Amino acid sequence: MIKIAVVGYGNIGRYAAGAILSAPDMELSGFVRSSDTSPIPEFPGIPVVKTIEELGKIDIAILSLPSRSVKERAVSYLEKGISTVDSYDIHKDIFELRCTLDAAAKKGNARAVVSTGWDPGTNSVIRAILEACTPKGLTYTNFGPGMSMGHTVAVKAIKGVQNALSMTIPIGTGLHRRMVYVQLAAGADFKEVSNAIKTDPYFINDETHVIQVDNVDNYIDMGHGVSLERRGTSGTTPNQTFQFIMRANNPALTSQIMVCTARAALRQAPGAYTLIELPVIDLLPGEREAIIRRLV
């Protein structure tokens, strides 16, 4: 049995624990939380500790932490020989994170998989597969409709905003409309808030609509989706078309993929990887022969 720790207990941590308990080859050793180590009612009997050492021998840690906290925590675990999986989602910095964690993992004889989940993650695998099918062509990744965590956090940081929800609406060819629902703080001016959002770097390049509501919580839904499209040329033959559509509970999907990635991580040589660098068969439990007979 693979001994796994869940580090952090937000939406991803909670769903990851459920996925681990549903896996035939894994054991949930405990939760690591820096702030609150009281028992978690949803997971009775599962230890909640301040530092991972308190859980004894751990094979791998699911880092369900904000992207900006991933690097430091992963390096410290990897150097101690504890493998890690994260869902770091700042696309432009993924390769640098992989390089940093690669050195730490090799030092600690551990494995790290960076930036797994559905995007970056399984969508990256599908983009790679479609580029192999058609080396020349255009891929568009159309996100949503669904809540953007990053954009929502950016709106919440704006002065005068008490609560917010930023929805990502696909308008085709990889472009997105932002529908922003805001609940104002007492005395805030809607026009000022709306202008501040529309000129924020997160929104300035997209068509953005800001709508005032009384209670943002009434509109929150964890469903998300994607339509990933490619048209391209195989050899010298044009007009090969592909579309991948997903509709899912976002944190449930992200954390399930992280948990399968943890299994795959432990099957690799020490070092750091992105999901497209792993054989997909390694994500699945069970005998290799049975998987090949079932899926190939």
Added chain:
Amino acid sequence: MIKIAVVGYGNIGRYAAGAILSAPDMELSGFVRSSDTSPIPEFPGIPVVKTIEELGKIDIAILSLPSRSVKERAVSYLEKGISTVDSYDIHKDIFELRCTLDAAAKKGNARAVVSTGWDPGTNSVIRAILEACTPKGLTYTNFGPGMSMGHTVAVKAIKGVQNALSMTIPIGTGLHRRMVYVQLAAGADFKEVSNAIKTDPYFINDETHVIQVDNVDNYIDMGHGVSLERRGTSGTTPNQTFQFIMRANNPALTSQIMVCTARAALRQAPGAYTLIELPVIDLLPGEREAIIRRLV
């Protein structure tokens, strides 16, 4: 530059040559044909030989041969140290082929990838990815509309049939209707032919319609497609849905994937593999860093 030979010259061989000539890191060393070694007008200057040895040092051979001829040819090449890629498509025997070629490849210090193309092949990768996203659930692979090579050959073998085309029509949940267009031999009885087709093992379990036409060639189109669908549960969260849709020129797509698989094969340790056992990044040309930056 990877030196590649194309073995056989049917539809797949012809399109594979085009894909090799379009690749930035490959060189088409020549064609191997047992019957006819006259120059091929479409590929001027490319040698056509009877045995692969006549081409000098070859890294890998694309076996564009009927499935039943793959094993013998692959074993003979692998034992000589020439790696192979095939599109063997008899699903139930794929694992056995992989085992046989694994032994031959290790003996010759070569690599084999068996059963690549779009199904088995890239669809197998997508099925594996979707099982990682939702470990519990049902996947349906709906083929077509498109020409089934295997079913067409089966019809052509029936007495009284001069020419035939068997189209695969998806009717959902992985079931298919067979629309069979037949051109009768002189003196053949349509009712007898139709009965023979409907009771053939290839057709007896499917809804099959047989239609008499004057000239089958007027109906042949190399377009094919798939709709691969899964609904399943991530952790304990149900109703996660996925659909992958492809519409393509069938031999162009199959051969392009075989050519990319040849690149990936040479990046593995000696032995035999199916596509789900390879990291997808290995299918693509160019620097690993650039691929990760572009696709992850």
